[in-house]
Amino acid sequence: MTERTLDGHVSISNLEKVYDDGAERTTAIKDLSFDIEGGEFASIVGPSGCGKSTLLYLVAGFLDETSGSIEVDGDPIDGPGTDRGVVFQDYALFPWRTVMENVTYGLEEQGYTKEERRSRAQKYIDMMDLSGFEDNYPKELSGGMKQRVGLARTLAYDPKILLMDEPFGALDQPLRESLQDQLIDIWGDLDKTVVFVTHDVEEAVYLSDTVMVMTRHPGTKKNVTKVDLDRSQTREAIITSNEFTETKNDVWKSLREETQPEVQP
Numbered sequence: 001m002t003e004r005t006l007d008g009h010v011s012i013s014n015l016e017k018v019y020d021d022g023a024e025r026t027t028a029i030k031d032l033s034f035d036i037e038g039g040e041f042a043s044i045v046g047p048s049g050c051g052k053s054t055l056l057y058l059v060a061g062f063l064d065e066t067s068g069s070i071e072v073d074g075d076p077i078d079g080p081g082t083d084r085g086v087v088f089q090d091y092a093l094f095p096w097r098t099v100m101e102n103v104t105y106g107l108e109e110q111g112y113t114k115e116e117r118r119s120r121a122q123k124y125i126d127m128m129d130l131s132g133f134e135d136n137y138p139k140e141l142s143g144g145m146k147q148r149v150g151l152a153r154t155l156a157y158d159p160k161i162l163l164m165d166e167p168f169g170a171l172d173q174p175l176r177e178s179l180q181d182q183l184i185d186i187w188g189d190l191d192k193t194v195v196f197v198t199h200d201v202e203e204a205v206y207l208s209d210t211v212m213v214m215t216r217h218p219g220t221k222k223n224v225t226k227v228d229l230d231r232s233q234t235r236e237a238i239i240t241s242n243e244f245t246e247t248k249n250d251v252w253k254s255l256r257e258e259t260q261p262e263v264q265p
C-alpha cells in the first residue's frame, strides 16, 4: 500500500547562493539541504541577515542558485511559475487597482474569461472576509486587510506552494493572531505546501509541522524540529500545552545560540 502524497514537494540539495555585484561577493546561503513534503507547513527561522529571504526567493525562482539544486515534484526550478505563490511582508499590492482588480491580477495571463476571473477572485475575497470591499483601494484598508488581499491574490491562481516572507511581521499582535488562525484554516482546507519565514519562534511553532532553524550568516540548516500539536484545540489550549512550550523552548535556545554566540560556553 502506498501512502498518498500531495503535490508540492520541495527538495533543496547542497544549495549555495553567492551575491556578486562585480566588486563584492557575499555568500548568503551555503550547503543547505532541506526537504519539505507536499502539503507540509514548514517554517524557517534564523537571525537577521542569515539568508531566509534569499532562500525563499530562490524557491520562488526570482533568484538563481550559484550551485546545488531546488526541485519541485522532481523538476528543477526554472524561474517563477504559477505552481508557487509568494506573499510579501509589505503586501506588494497595486495602489491603483481595487481589491477585486488586485485579486484578479494573477489570473489575467491564465486564459480565464473576465467573468471567470471575477468569480474565482470573489471566492477568495469571501474566504478572506473581504466581502463588501471589492471596490475599495488599498489605501482605504487596514494593514491586516491589505495582507488578506495579498493572500487572496496569491490563492486565486491556486499555487501548490505558498511562499511567505514574514507576512504578518508588520501587524500588531491581535491581528497577527487572527491571520495566523485564518492561515491554519485555509491550509487545512486547501492541501497546500507552505514555506513560512518568520523571526518569531512562537509563530513558527504555532503554525508549523516542521521548523528549520538556520545558522547566522552565511546561512545553512542548523536543525529541524518536528512539531506535533493537536490543532483541533483552541489557541489557548495549544499555547499552554507542554508540547508547545517544550518545542518553543528548544527552537528558541537553538536560535539564541546564533543570535548571541558570544554568551555560549
Ligand SMILES: Nc1ncnc2c1ncn2[C@@H]1O[C@H](COP(=O)(O)OP(=O)(O)O)[C@@H](O)[C@H]1O
Residues within 6 Å of the ligand: 019, 020, 026, 027, 028, 046, 047, 048, 049, 050, 051, 052, 053, 054, 055, 217
Ligand atoms: N541583492 C543583494 N546583494 C548583495 N547581498 C545581498 C543581497 N540581498 C541580500 N544580501 C545579503 O545576503 C545575506 C542574506 O540576506 P537575506 O536573505 O535578506 O537575510 P534575511 O532575510 O534572513 O534577513 C545578508 O548578508 C544580506 O546583506
Ligand SMILES: [Mg+2]
Residues within 6 Å of the ligand: 052, 053, 054
Ligand atoms: Mg528577510
